[in-house]
Amino acid sequence: MTTLRKMVAVELKLFLREPLTVVFALALPLITLFVLGGVFGNTPEAGFYAGVGAMDFYTPAYIGLVLASIGVISIPAHLAGNRERGVLRRFRASSVPAAVVVGSEVAVSLLIALVSGVVLVACALVMYGAAPPQSAWLLMPAFLLSGLVFATLGAMLGTLLPTARAAQAAGMLLWFVMLFLGGAGPPPEVLTGALGWLRHGVPLTYSVGVLQGPWLGTGWNWADAGILAAIGLAAALVTALRFRWE
Amino acid sequence: MPAVVSVEHLHKAYGPVVAVEDVSFAVEDGEIFGLLGPNGAGKTTIVECLQGLRRADGGTLRVLGLDPQTQGRELRGRVGSQLQESALPDRIRVWEALDLFASLTPGAADWRMLMEQWGLAGKGKASFASLSGGQRQRLFVALALVNEPQVVFLDEMTTGLDPAARRVAWELVEAIRARGTTVVLVTHFMDEAERLCDRLAVVDRGRVVAAGSPPGLIDLHAPQRLVRFSTTAPDCDFLYRVPGVEAVTRRGESVEVAGTGPVLALVAAALVERGIVPADLRAERATLEEVFLRLTSHRAGEEEA
Ligand SMILES: Nc1ncnc2c1ncn2[C@@H]1O[C@H](COP(=O)(O)OP(=O)(O)OP(=O)(O)O)[C@@H](O)[C@H]1O
Ligand SMILES: [Mg+2]
Numbered sequence: 141m142t143t144l145r146k147m148v149a150v151e152l153k154l155f156l157r158e159p160l161t162v163v164f165a166l167a168l169p170l171i172t173l174f175v176l177g178g179v180f181g182n183t184p185e186a187g188f189y190a191g192v193g194a195m196d197f198y199t200p201a202y203i204g205l206v207l208a209s210i211g212v213i214s215i216p217a218h219l220a221g222n223r224e225r226g227v228l229r230r231f232r233a234s235s236v237p238a239a240v241v242v243g244s245e246v247a248v249s250l251l252i253a254l255v256s257g258v259v260l261v262a263c264a265l266v267m268y269g270a271a272p273p274q275s276a277w278l279l280m281p282a283f284l285l286s287g288l289v290f291a292t293l294g295a296m297l298g299t300l301l302p303t304a305r306a307a308q309a310a311g312m313l314l315w316f317v318m319l320f321l322g323g324a325g326p327p328p329e330v331l332t333g334a335l336g337w338l339r340h341g342v343p344l345t346y347s348v349g350v351l352q353g354p355w356l357g358t359g360w361n362w363a364d365a366g367i368l369a370a371i372g373l374a375a376a377l378v379t380a381l382r383f384r385w386e
Numbered sequence: 387m388p389a390v391v392s393v394e395h396l397h398k399a400y401g402p403v404v405a406v407e408d409v410s411f412a413v414e415d416g417e418i419f420g421l422l423g424p425n426g427a428g429k430t431t432i433v434e435c436l437q438g439l440r441r442a443d444g445g446t447l448r449v450l451g452l453d454p455q456t457q458g459r460e461l462r463g464r465v466g467s468q469l470q471e472s473a474l475p476d477r478i479r480v481w482e483a484l485d486l487f488a489s490l491t492p493g494a495a496d497w498r499m500l501m502e503q504w505g506l507a508g509k510g511k512a513s514f515a516s517l518s519g520g521q522r523q524r525l526f527v528a529l530a531l532v533n534e535p536q537v538v539f540l541d542e543m544t545t546g547l548d549p550a551a552r553r554v555a556w557e558l559v560e561a562i563r564a565r566g567t568t569v570v571l572v573t574h575f576m577d578e579a580e581r582l583c584d585r586l587a588v589v590d591r592g593r594v595v596a597a598g599s600p601p602g603l604i605d606l607h608a609p610q611r612l613v614r615f616s617t618t619a620p621d622c623d624f625l626y627r628v629p630g631v632e633a634v635t636r637r638g639e640s641v642e643v644a645g646t647g648p649v650l651a652l653v654a655a656a657l658v659e660r661g662i663v664p665a666d667l668r669a670e671r672a673t674l675e676e677v678f679l680r681l682t683s684h685r686a687g688e689e690e691a
Contacts, residue, residue, distance in 0.1 A: 230472035
């Protein structure tokens with residue numbers, strides 16, 4: 141436990157010492173809002189966005205997108221990079237448990253996600269006049285669940301892919317696919333045919349479902365939460381079974 | 387008392403490359419045991435199998451009574467390890483690394499003291515990336531000792547250290563042993579092995595080709611001694627009649643006599659008898675380096691085929 145705490149503290153400091161990643165984590169929600177949010181405005185339109193304003197509809201989706209970026213872009217590159225450079229070897233030789241290595245990555249990315257999420261929500265409310273969440277209490281577990289699942293997916297990618305480059309590329313690819321299909325880009329109503337079907341294959345779709353429920357006041361989305369949790373568990377299982385130190 | 391480390395018929399291959407053919411040795415409690423051998427001989431493979439970091443293909447390994455294959459985690463908590471190849475995150479600071487690794491062991495060593503001992507006191511706040519090669523190496527050795535290990539594996543500990551730092555490192559290794567810790571030392575430096583090791587094994591192409599104490603190995607594998615002196619006497623061939631002398635070579639005034647046994651005393655006596663009393667009469671023994679070259683020189687510099 142002491143080790144996990146120290147590892148989280150160290151990883152957090154390492155993150156803060158990397159100026160580019162800090163800028164990325166803080167700027168991404170703003171850029172997302174600016175670019176994607178700027179396009180759609182916030183006037184309710186019949187037949188789109190489940191009947192609410194685009195910004196109201198999208199803010200919880202952007203939260204999901206930001207959580208996804210921290211999970212599937214940062215973690216895989218970091219984990220695979222540490223393996224590639226021999227850092228994991230060093231940890232293993234000193235009997236650092238694998239759970240501490242992965243757990244600290246997940247914990248740190250959740251903390252970063254929290255900050256990014258708060259920045260995003262604040263900007264959406266203040267600068268774009270989005271409606272505040274209907275149920276802030278239910279939003280918390282939705283946020284935690286999404287963050288945890290994306291971090292676990294990231295850990296899985298970092299475990300399966302051999303090099304930092306490969307891990308980063310795979311993470312990026314997954315993120316872009318999710319951006320287009322997961323409900324944070326084109327509204328789900330325009331994704332018809334094969335795209336509408338593919339939509340159900342990306343984890344972001346369920347994360348957005350879970351986050352939108354409390355935000356728009358339609359309550360806790362048990363179906364999406366269940367699928368999301370199952371994805372997370374599967375990723376955790378693969379990570380645990382396939383974790384490699386070198 | 388059973389051996390602290392025992393290796394019986396260790397075999398390990400990487401695909402078609404056999405790194406360790408058949409290696410057996412034992413390390414007693416409190417000794418400094420050396421592994422010597424040319425590049426690619428299999429030394430790193432042996433010590434990493436012993437720490438459970440690589441999976442042996444055959445043989446029986448025990449360290450502190452534990453099987454590295456099945457009890458690796460427990461074992462690694464009780465041994466110290468300086469790996470030939472490893473790294474830390476670039477931006478981690480020296481004190482953070484020591485503090486982090488110390489937190490793994492209840493009752494770990496005082497890492498501030500280790501930092502001092504290994505000459506890193508002024509570098510506590512320096513990032514890993516900013517350290518010189520020798521400073522990194524010393525940090526890794528300090529990390530290997532932070533869990534107060536009963537056995538410590540040092541794989542090329544002094545590679546990259548300047549001569550002064552090497553000597554300090556030797557003294558520290560002797561101090562570690564004086565505290566009762568058993569040391570397994572992989573090295574390429576013969577002076578280091580001669581100075582530190584109680585016993586050592588010479589490994590070549592995945593086999594132990596010789597084992598014993600450094601003086602014992604020299605006696606066995608390079609028993610020749612060289613006696614040198616200078617003289618103006620024109621003829622020294624009478625020295626061939628001295629028991630044990632094998633060759634006498636002369637270059638100008640300096641003479642070199644090669645032989646085995648107590649040749650220095652016998653040559654001296656023969657010279658005095660003829661009225662020759664050189665002021666610079668001296669004997670030279672073979673060093674471990676000659677033993678090493680003799681045992682492994684069949685393919686000097688050439689890598690595993
Ligand atoms: N991970 C690996 N995959 C494939 N081959 C390997 C691996 N590690 C070592 N080898 C091979 O096994 C042999 C023994 O390597 P090892 O690193 O044990 O030698 P060593 O005695 O430590 O050499 P050095 O003095 O250069 O450190 C070499 O031929 C090497 O190429
Ligand atoms: Mg080696």
